[in-house]
Structures are given as structure tokens and as C-alpha cells.
Amino acid sequence: MANIRDIAKYADVSVTTVSRVLNEHPYVSKEKRERVRQAMAELGYLRNQQALTLSTGRTQRFVVVLPYLDHPYYGLFVNGLAKAALQRDYRLVMWQTEYQLDQERQALDLLKHREVDGAILLSHTMSFDEMEMYRQFGPIAVATVGAPETISSVHVDHYAAFVAGLNVLAQAGYIEIGIVLSRQDSPSSIARQQAYFDEVELARERWVWTGYLTSEDGIRLADEFLRQQERPRALFFSSDYVALGFLGELRRRCVRIPDEVAILGFDGHPIGQAFGLSTMYSPNEDIGRTLFDVTFEEMNGATSITNSLTVTYLPGTTL
Amino acid sequence: MANIRDIAKYADVSVTTVSRVLNEHPYVSKEKRERVRQAMAELGYLRNQQALTLSTGRTQRFVVVLPYLDHPYYGLFVNGLAKAALQRDYRLVMWQTEYQLDQERQALDLLKHREVDGAILLSHTMSFDEMEMYRQFGPIAVATVGAPETISSVHVDHYAAFVAGLNVLAQAGYIEIGIVLSRQDSPSSIARQQAYFDEVELARERWVWTGYLTSEDGIRLADEFLRQQERPRALFFSSDYVALGFLGELRRRCVRIPDEVAILGFDGHPIGQAFGLSTMYSPNEDIGRTLFDVTFEEMNGATSITNSLTVTYLPGTTL
DNA sequence: GTACAGTCTGAAACGCGTTTCAGAGCAAGT
DNA sequence: ACTTGCTCTGAAACGCGTTTCAGACTGTAC
Structure with a gap:
């Protein structure tokens, strides 16, 4: 594989000149520029990115x-x-x-x-x-x-975002609200719980579900949710995927939505919209x-x- | 940032020796090895991956x-x-x-x-x-x-896989079968259509849906499918995600599955299993x-x- | 006592493109 | 005539770790 020095030799110029041609530096005469171009074409020159990286310090x-x-x-x-x-x-x-x-x-x-x-x-x-x-x-x-x-x-x-979502639910007339979060101890989950207890009058520890990350978790939640005696009338999810799993499973069981339970997602992924999921859009x-x-x-x-x-x-x- | 030459000078050895220590080459005396280790610790040496890459030719x-x-x-x-x-x-x-x-x-x-x-x-x-x-x-x-x-x-x-899937449907008693594919002209789609027309007696051009890639497309398909006069009794999808979109939308419309239409997916993604999707598992x-x-x-x-x-x-x- | 093998060491070359610096040549400005 | 300022060119150094090669030394074998 030809390198810059081979090109220089072949075109009878210095390596500096070859480098200048590569970088389109103006101070190269037309003849030499052409000779270098020619040499590169004939020898099939390919710039070695690794060398460039080492030289410039930029990867x-x-x-x-x-x-x-x-x-x-x-x-x-x-x-x-x-x-x-x-x-x-x-x-x-x-x-x-x-x-x-x-x-x-x-x-x-x-x-x-x-x-x-x-x-x-x-x-x-x-x-x-x-x-x-x-x-x-x-x-x-x-x-x-x-x-x-x-x-x-x-x-x-996430605090403000959850406050906003909870307000949407409140304005829609929901009072008994639960929330579904991902990892319990993550900073965003903590902020969300904070918002929940700050904003929702009827907030209950028992209505905070944590550890739900995937659609599968959402399906699992449907089961757990329906088993529960005292259920909230609306669930605010911190993820559309979990919400979708929940939604899909409830629909399969012919639970009427939002009549029996309202669902608000969080994310705004196109797939959620496709299923008619109400959600808080995050850019x-x-x-x-x-x-x-x-x-x-x-x-x-x-x-x-x-x-x-x-x-x-x-x-x-x-x- | 200290480099290998700085280390060599500091430890009063050659760069070769430093390199040997870095690469755990055995031919270095304990004293020198220790001196080099010490120097690296004191000067906070960090190996430059770019230089290594240029030198070895491996990225x-x-x-x-x-x-x-x-x-x-x-x-x-x-x-x-x-x-x-x-x-x-x-x-x-x-x-x-x-x-x-x-x-x-x-x-x-x-x-x-x-x-x-x-x-x-x-x-x-x-x-x-x-x-x-x-x-x-x-x-x-x-x-x-x-x-x-x-x-x-x-x-x-994909030909064999589709044959296998179509056989599963046939064995379950389905005769009127349609297929849902992604890009029409992709090699896998061509192979799948081939399998369809080779294997399914009642195969019809009109029961080959192409251009369905995402869950959203599956939802769209549900609509198109239900509009159609003569419908197949089973649909074989080339993707679980499309199948899931279709499935979710039909369930939402309270279409009974598999009584009115049977669905076979293709992929075996955990999310599909979660929704009870029958599918061909691909590893x-x-x-x-x-x-x-x-x-x-x-x-x-x-x-x-x-x-x-x-x-x-x-x-x-x-x- | 002589070979041979293994251990240890370092100078120099290598991979390869960029950048700095010095210098030559030439035109415009005063 | 002299300075100033471009334009063009290339040698050498730089970024930095690895590898080759030659040489010195020690120990074991015959």
C-alpha cells in the first residue's frame, strides 16, 4: 500500500507537498498538484486514517x-x-x-x-x-x-415533567393516580416520586410501582394491577414501552380504556402514538x-x- | 502527558525496555521492571491507543x-x-x-x-x-x-424458514394464507415470496403485502386488511414488530384472534412472546x-x- | 575448555501524515 | 534601489508505541 512518501518519490516532490495537496493547501503550483494527483491515482493511494489520527491527535x-x-x-x-x-x-x-x-x-x-x-x-x-x-x-x-x-x-x-403530566391527569378529572417507574433508586425516579408526593393529594406508597423497564414488565404489571383491591383510576408511566405492554395486555383481557383505567405514557415514541397512547412527549x-x-x-x-x-x-x- | 520515552528517561532504561514492561515480555530484570513500573506510576503514564494502533496496524x-x-x-x-x-x-x-x-x-x-x-x-x-x-x-x-x-x-x-412457517400454518389447518413482507425487492423478501408460491396451494398475489417494516405499518395493515373483501384466514409476518402492531390494533377493535384471523410472526423477540404472539424463532x-x-x-x-x-x-x- | 542456548538490553528503524521553519523567487509599493 | 509581502518548496521534527537486530552476559552441556 502506497504511502505519502511513495507518492512524493513517484511525483518527484517532497512529502510536504503531497500533504499539502491532500489538505488542499493553496500554496502548491498547478503542475506539482497535478503530478501528485496523478501519482496518487496510479499508485492507488489511500490515506491512512490511523496515521492522521496520531498526527493530529483527533480521533x-x-x-x-x-x-x-x-x-x-x-x-x-x-x-x-x-x-x-x-x-x-x-x-x-x-x-x-x-x-x-x-x-x-x-x-x-x-x-x-x-x-x-x-x-x-x-x-x-x-x-x-x-x-x-x-x-x-x-x-x-x-x-x-x-x-x-x-x-x-x-x-x-423529570420533576417538572412529572408535575406537568400529573397536571394533565388532574385536569382530565383523575384524582386517584398511580405511577410506574423504572429503577427505584435512579435520580430520575427519585425526582418523579418527589413530584408525585408533592402534587397528588391522594398519593399512596402502594401506588408507586418501581422496577418496570420493558414492555414485558408492563404486561406483568397488568396482572399485578388487576389483582389489587384498591386501584387508582389512572396510571402515569415513566416509559411508553411499559405503558404499551400494560395497554396491550389490558386490551387483550378486554378491560375498557380509559373507562376502567386511564393510561398516560412518557416519551412520545411513534409506536406509542400508533396505538393511541396518550403520552408526554419528550424531545x-x-x-x-x-x-x-x-x-x-x-x-x-x-x-x-x-x-x-x-x-x-x-x-x-x-x- | 508522559509518553514512553519520558518513562524511559525517568527510569533510566531504553524505550524498548519500557515497551517490554508494557507488553509483559519476560526478558526484563526484576529491578528494571520495578523501576519502570515506578516511573509510570509517578508520571501518570497512559498508553496512547492511537500510537499503538498505528504501530500494530490493528484498530x-x-x-x-x-x-x-x-x-x-x-x-x-x-x-x-x-x-x-x-x-x-x-x-x-x-x-x-x-x-x-x-x-x-x-x-x-x-x-x-x-x-x-x-x-x-x-x-x-x-x-x-x-x-x-x-x-x-x-x-x-x-x-x-x-x-x-x-x-x-x-x-x-429465509426460503427454508418460510417453508417451515407455512408448514406450521398448514398443520394447524390453515389453507387460506397471506404473507406480510418488508421491502419488496430485498433478497429475503424474494425468497419468501418464492416459498409462498411454491408451498401454498391457494397462494394469491393479492395476499402478499409488501412494504411493512414497523409496528406502525402493522397497525396500518390492520385497517387495510379489514377493508378487504376476500381475506385469508391466517397471516404470516416476516417480522414480529409488524405482527405486533397488527395484533394490537385488531385486539383494540375486538377482532377475535385466532378465531377470525390467525397470526404467525417471525423473529421470536421477547416482546412478542410477552403478547402471546406465535412466531418462528430466529436465533x-x-x-x-x-x-x-x-x-x-x-x-x-x-x-x-x-x-x-x-x-x-x-x-x-x-x- | 569450548559450544550452545537462553537471558537481558538498547539503538535504530518502522508505521505514516502533519507541522514548523527556513529559504528561494517574484511582484508590488515607495 | 530597497523594502515588504506573497507564493512556493522541502528538510526535519513530531506524535508514540512496537519490532528488529545486534551484542553482551550467564549458565549448562559435552
Whole structure:
């Protein structure tokens, strides 16, 4: 495989000149430029990206950290990231953590070893204190709330978002409301519970279901829900997928919705709309796009930012 | 940031010795090894992965090409890939093509420019002839059928798989059968139609629905299906997600399943099972894992392989 | 006592594109 | 006539870890 020096020799110019042609530097005469072009064509020159990377110190890669690559919740974020990355000619190295702290550390170690230019965390169990130690090795952006000043954050304020959702339910006349959350101890779940107990007069511990992540969990919940004696009249889910599983199972059992139980989802994924799910729309694709842009800008010297977004009600037929 | 030469100077040894310590080469005396370790600790040495990459010619990365990062169909493949990659300390660069040929080319250009060691295509519109031109730059593996000898393939034989599915329906007593496919012109869709017309006596052009990719499409289909005068008694889907959309919408409209229409999916995604979908199970996670391993082995000199897998019937309640 | 094998060490070359710096040549400005 | 400022060119250094090769040394074998 021909390298830049072979080209230089073949075209009888210096390697500097070849490099200048590659980078479209203006200070090359037409003749030499042409000779170099010719040489590259004849020898089938292909620029070695690794050498470029070592030389410039830029990898053109970000690592994207998320618990599960195939969880639909992250789909729209990733989509936004991918679109932004394509525009900037950047690559995304995906890193699945399965909520394991050591996997998050491994992902951020890529930053340390200059294998990527920056890191984007869609979810994390690592403390911000620990995360900040990695900050010196490159920009870090998160999709979660509570990041310190050095770490960029683009997220929805889950407290405010839940307040908004609960207000939608209240305005629709629902008083007995339950909520369905994912991991019990995650910061967003804590914020959501806070909102629930702050806003809902008839809030009950027993009406807070935690540990529901997937559609399958939603189906399981349907069973548990129907078994219960005293049931809320409306359920506010923190995920459309769980809500959909619940909805599908109830419909299968011919439970009337929203007459017997109203459902409000959270996310606004197209699939939810397709099933008529009423939901709180969260601009996840935008968040993904912005996360990329922020990280990119920060790499070029911009300062980190915090951007808190709000959600809007997306009516369906389940409320 | 200290590099290997700084360490050498600090520990008063040669860079070769430092490199040997890094690579755990045995021919280093205990004293020098200790001195080097000490120096690395004191100067906070971090190995530069880019330099290593340039030097060894190995990137420890594969590019994974697929139409949509967030399409659930690819989720299990990607999961298998990710698990295998983690084991080998490899990274996955995800490349979303949206079925654009030029995006596939860009992805394979990474191979040309030595930005990745190999390429794994879960889907492709590129011809195998063109793909073979990239083969010289690194191993390529596909999850589709019909690959030439130089390109590894791990796939399900969609013709055989569809024959198997149609037999399941026949054995359950269904005679009037329709099929629902994704892209009309894709090789797998062609094979499936072939199987349909070969196997089903009452096969009708009008009972072949093409262009259905997502759950939303399945919902749309429900409407179209119910409008139709002469309907088949059973539908065989090429995707669980489309089947689920269809199923959910019919249940919402209180159409009895399987009494009025039987549904057989294809995939075996956990979410399908959750909704009681009868389906043909395809070992996609295994395929992902094997695709990685094959590519990896091939990089180390193994020859390419073709591995055709079969599907099995996974009973549910929709048949 | 002589070979041979194994252990340990480091200089130099290698992978390859970019950047800095010095210098030559030439035209415009005063 | 002299300065200033482009335009063009290339040698050398740089980023940094690995590998090859040659050589020194020690120990065992015959």
C-alpha cells in the first residue's frame, strides 16, 4: 500500500507537498498538484486514517454510553446522535454497560487512552465526582440532571415533567393516580416520586410501582394491577414501552380504556402514538442531536452547558 | 502527558525496555521492571491507543452496518455483537445507512482507510460484486444469504424458514394464507415470496403485502386488511414488530384472534412472546455473536465461512 | 575448555501524515 | 534601489508505541 512518501518519490516532490495537496493547501503550483494527483491515482493511494489520527491527535470518534443498545427508549437519542455525527463526519463507538459501573469506567477509559475525543452518557450509575476525574481527558456530556459545571448536560427536568403530566391527569378529572417507574433508586425516579408526593393529594406508597423497564414488565404489571383491591383510576408511566405492554395486555383481557383505567405514557415514541397512547412527549431525538453538538463544540474550546428541556402533552385515546 | 520515552528517561532504561514492561515480555530484570513500573506510576503514564494502533496496524474496531440503529429488529443482532466484542476487547462503530447505498460505501471506506479492522453488515443494498472489491482491505461478514466465497455469512435461510412457517400454518389447518413482507425487492423478501408460491396451494398475489417494516405499518395493515373483501384466514409476518402492531390494533377493535384471523410472526423477540404472539424463532443474538467471531477469526487468518441457520416454531396464542 | 542456548538490553528503524521553519523567487509599493 | 509581502518548496521534527537486530552476559552441556 502506497504511502505519502511513495507518492512524493513517484511525483518527484517532497512529502510536504503531497500533504499539502491532500489538505488542499493553496500554496502548491498547478503542475506539482497535478503530478501528485496523478501519482496518487496510479499508485492507488489511500490515506491512512490511523496515521492522521496520531498526527493530529483527533480521533473523530465519540463513545456513546448506554445501558442497553437494544432498548427502544434510547433509540431516538441514538438516532439524533447518529444524524449529528454524520454531519460532522464523526463516528460513534457504542458502549453497552448493562448498568455496570465497571463498564462505564471502561468506556471512559477510552477517553483516557485517547481512543475517542469525547464521551456522551445517556445513562450512568457513576457519580458525577468520579466522572469529573475523566473530564480532563476530554469533553463529557450527559442526558441526566445534576451535572456539575464542567460536564455538559442536555436533559428533561423529570420533576417538572412529572408535575406537568400529573397536571394533565388532574385536569382530565383523575384524582386517584398511580405511577410506574423504572429503577427505584435512579435520580430520575427519585425526582418523579418527589413530584408525585408533592402534587397528588391522594398519593399512596402502594401506588408507586418501581422496577418496570420493558414492555414485558408492563404486561406483568397488568396482572399485578388487576389483582389489587384498591386501584387508582389512572396510571402515569415513566416509559411508553411499559405503558404499551400494560395497554396491550389490558386490551387483550378486554378491560375498557380509559373507562376502567386511564393510561398516560412518557416519551412520545411513534409506536406509542400508533396505538393511541396518550403520552408526554419528550424531545429525545433533539436531545441526542444537541448532546453531540455540545460535545463537539466543547472539544473545540466552547464551555460546557446545561440545557433543561420540557415535555408537552400528546393526546391519544387512553385518557 | 508522559509518553514512553519520558518513562524511559525517568527510569533510566531504553524505550524498548519500557515497551517490554508494557507488553509483559519476560526478558526484563526484576529491578528494571520495578523501576519502570515506578516511573509510570509517578508520571501518570497512559498508553496512547492511537500510537499503538498505528504501530500494530490493528484498530480493535469493527464497523457494524445496519439501516436503522433504533429498529428493534436489529436489537438482538447488535446485542450478540456487543457481547462478543466485549469479550475480545473490541469496539463497535455503528453505521446507520437508512438503506442508502452511498452510506454503505462510506462505511466500507472505513475499511479502506484502516479505520476499522473489519466490517459486519446486518443488511445491505450493495451488490456482492461491489462488496468483494472491499474485501481486500479486511474481512467482511454479512447476515444475508448469497454471499460469495470470500465473504463470510451467518444467516437464516429465509426460503427454508418460510417453508417451515407455512408448514406450521398448514398443520394447524390453515389453507387460506397471506404473507406480510418488508421491502419488496430485498433478497429475503424474494425468497419468501418464492416459498409462498411454491408451498401454498391457494397462494394469491393479492395476499402478499409488501412494504411493512414497523409496528406502525402493522397497525396500518390492520385497517387495510379489514377493508378487504376476500381475506385469508391466517397471516404470516416476516417480522414480529409488524405482527405486533397488527395484533394490537385488531385486539383494540375486538377482532377475535385466532378465531377470525390467525397470526404467525417471525423473529421470536421477547416482546412478542410477552403478547402471546406465535412466531418462528430466529436465533438473532447467536447470529450476531457468530458474525463477530467469524470476522475476528478471519482477521487472524481463518477462511471465510457460510453458516445457514434454521428457525423453530415458538407457540403462542395467536394461532 | 569450548559450544550452545537462553537471558537481558538498547539503538535504530518502522508505521505514516502533519507541522514548523527556513529559504528561494517574484511582484508590488515607495 | 530597497523594502515588504506573497507564493512556493522541502528538510526535519513530531506524535508514540512496537519490532528488529545486534551484542553482551550467564549458565549448562559435552
